Amino acid sequence: MYDVLPYASSKEPWLTTARWRAIERHFREMVLRAGYREIRTPILEPTELFKRSIGEATDIVSKEMFTFVDRGERSLTMKPEGTAPAVRACIEHGLFAEHPLLKLFYIGQNFRYERGQKGRYRQHQQLGVEVFGATDPAIDAEVLALAMSFFTTLGVRCRLHLNSVGTSECRATYREALKAYVRPSLAHLSEEGKMRFEVNPLRMLDTKDQKDLAILAGAPVLRDFLSEESSQHFAQVQEYLTALNIPFAIDDGLVRGFDYYSGTVFEIKGEGLGAQDALGGGGRYDGLVEECGGTAVPGLGFGIGMERCLLALEALGIAPPQDDESPVAFIITAGEQQAGKTTAVRLLQTLRSAGIAADMDYLGKNFRRQFKRADDLGTKFYIIIGEDEVASGTVQLKDRASGEQEKIELDSVVPVIKSKLL
RNA sequence: GCGACUGUAGCUCAGGUGGUUAGAGUGCCAGGUUGUGGCCCUGGAGGUCGUCGGUUCAAGUCCGAUCAGUCGCCCCA
Numbered sequence: 001m002y003d004v005l006p007y008a009s010s011k012e013p014w015l016t017t018a019r020w021r022a023i024e025r026h027f028r029e030m031v032l033r034a035g036y037r038e039i040r041t042p043i044l045e046p047t048e049l050f051k052r053s054i055g056e057a058t059d060i061v062s063k064e065m066f067t068f069v070d071r072g073e074r075s076l077t078m079k080p081e082g083t084a085p086a087v088r089a090c091i092e093h094g095l096f097a098e099h100p101l102l103k104l105f106y107i108g109q110n111f112r113y114e115r116g117q118k119g120r121y122r123q124h125q126q127l128g129v130e131v132f133g134a135t136d137p138a139i140d141a142e143v144l145a146l147a148m149s150f151f152t153t154l155g156v157r158c159r160l161h162l163n164s165v166g167t168s169e170c171r172a173t174y175r176e177a178l179k180a181y182v183r184p185s186l187a188h189l190s191e192e193g194k195m196r197f198e199v200n201p202l203r204m205l206d207t208k209d210q211k212d213l214a215i216l217a218g219a220p221v222l223r224d225f226l227s228e229e230s231s232q233h234f235a236q237v238q239e240y241l242t243a244l245n246i247p248f249a250i251d252d253g254l255v256r257g258f259d260y261y262s263g264t265v266f267e268i269k270g271e272g273l274g275a276q277d278a279l280g281g282g283g284r285y286d287g288l289v290e291e292c293g294g295t296a297v298p299g300l301g302f303g304i305g306m307e308r309c310l311l312a313l314e315a316l317g318i319a320p321p322q323d324d325e326s327p328v329a330f331i332i333t334a335g336e337q338q339a340g341k342t343t344a345v346r347l348l349q350t351l352r353s354a355g356i357a358a359d360m361d362y363l364g365k366n367f368r369r370q371f372k373r374a375d376d377l378g379t380k381f382y383i384i385i386g387e388d389e390v391a392s393g394t395v396q397l398k399d400r401a402s403g404e405q406e407k408i409e410l411d412s413v414v415p416v417i418k419s420k421l422l
Numbered sequence: 423g424c425g426a427c428u429g430u431a432g433c434u435c436a437g438g439u440g441g442u443u444a445g446a447g448u449g450c451c452a453g454g455u456u457g458u459g460g461c462c463c464u465g466g467a468g469g470u471c472g473u474c475g476g477u478u479c480a481a482g483u484c485c486g487a488u489c490a491g492u493c494g495c496c497c498c499a
Binding site: 009011058059060063064081110112114115116117118119120121124125126127128192206256257267275276278279280281303304305306307308309332333334335363364365366367368369370371372373374375376382384386387388396398400403405 | 432433451456491498
């Protein structure tokens with residue numbers, strides 16, 4: 001857990017709201033251009049939703065959910081991922097019936113009860129998309145292309161790891177073949193490996209244990225067990241990616257942590273991120289909607305980790321394009337009795353109403369300190385109002401960069417500033 | 423859930439082998455006549471030394487516990 005603050009600390013410069021907004025905007029613009037529409041789902045969902053969709057045997061469900069019982073004796077869980085809630089919402093509101101092809105995106109907080117470390121937080125934000133209704137490999141390519149271009153346009157170097165886990169039938173056949181292969185060496189497997197052998201054999205492939213890797217080196221490969229259809233679909237996805245000039249690496253060991261994946265799965269890994277190098281991941285989940293109680297609607301999507309993205313940019317020394325938070329104009333009042341104060345208060349509102357970012361001092365600072373404050377905020381223009389100006393209905397407009405100053409009519413402040421901004 | 427390391431001003435950090443009122447830089451505030459800014463000069467505020475307990479005449483410093491954070495394992499975003 002952490003706070004995102006309005007001002008940068010030298011220790012964690014990525015942890016500022018300006019950077020977060022910049023990334024969110026980058027993502028929003030990209031997916032809106034591609035025809036995706038935003039969905040927002042609640043943080044709390046019935047625990048059952050995640051158990052059913054993600055799978056009881058997965059790490060997330062078995063030990064990483066923030067789950068509690070509410071006053072009505074219902075078991076609720078703070079969402080650990082965004083896909084299941086989106087599916088639930090779409091079923092509940094009949095979106096699948098109304099939209100044969102549904103392209104959605106979301107920006108939201110996810111919660112996982114894990115030990116925190118760099119790039120891994122109990123509350124983290126994901127930027128994601130979900131597409132429902134299409135089995136066309138071209139949509140797989142679109143989703144992959146979006147995830148990749150999100151990073152590449154930011155300047156983040158990353159690698160796309162790709163695999164296909166086929167249909168549940170493909171996996172069932174493969175699972176048996178894999179177990180048959182490993183069984184003779186079972187005694188030599190790590191404790192973790194043995195456990196996975198029983199609970200979730202495919203996850204054995206995901207190990208980093210050297211001994212296990214050696215045992216699995218000659219194991220049958222899931223790809224060889226794909227049905228004709230799955231295999232062709234996967235080949236087609238690769239062809240499109242090649243046509244799009246998106247480099248990828250087939251990763252036979254890539255098995256995602258959720259049970260609902262089918263067909264195309266992928267992970268995007270960054271460089272220089274330490275242990276938490278997965279910037280994003282996702283895949284196809286053709287059986288999920290049905291599993292959650294809807295009609296059979298195919299789907300796929302990805303999630304990108306906001307914190308990891310910011311961390312990656314930081315590691316590369318790239319500052320994301322941020323909003324200019326400086327005021328255009330800063331009003332400075334002068335004179336014994338703060339003569340221009342009332343005029344200033346009114347002018348400030350006028351400027352803002354006209355769409356010009358403007359501010360003034362509220363701490364009773366002296367004339368000189370008001371300039372300093374304006375400088376600190378990075379204003380473009382100072383507007384000086386004193387007794388003389390009030391008397392003549394004018395203001396002094398001074399350009400900070402050039403130092404040039406002119407006396408203009410109070411009523412012409414807005415048009416003059418606007419013309420100077422062009 | 424497991425392991426290693428770290429906790430001293432808002433921030434970045436100093437504070438050999440325990441010894442008076444715990445320091446610096448930076449930031450913040452004020453002043454340098456409230457009619458001209460950035461720079462500069464002067465001054466000021468701000469710390470129960472993470473917390474609790476122990477050893478000692480004496481603890482920021484040694485010991486224990488606890489909490490928090492960082493990093494790694496696991497897993498993932």
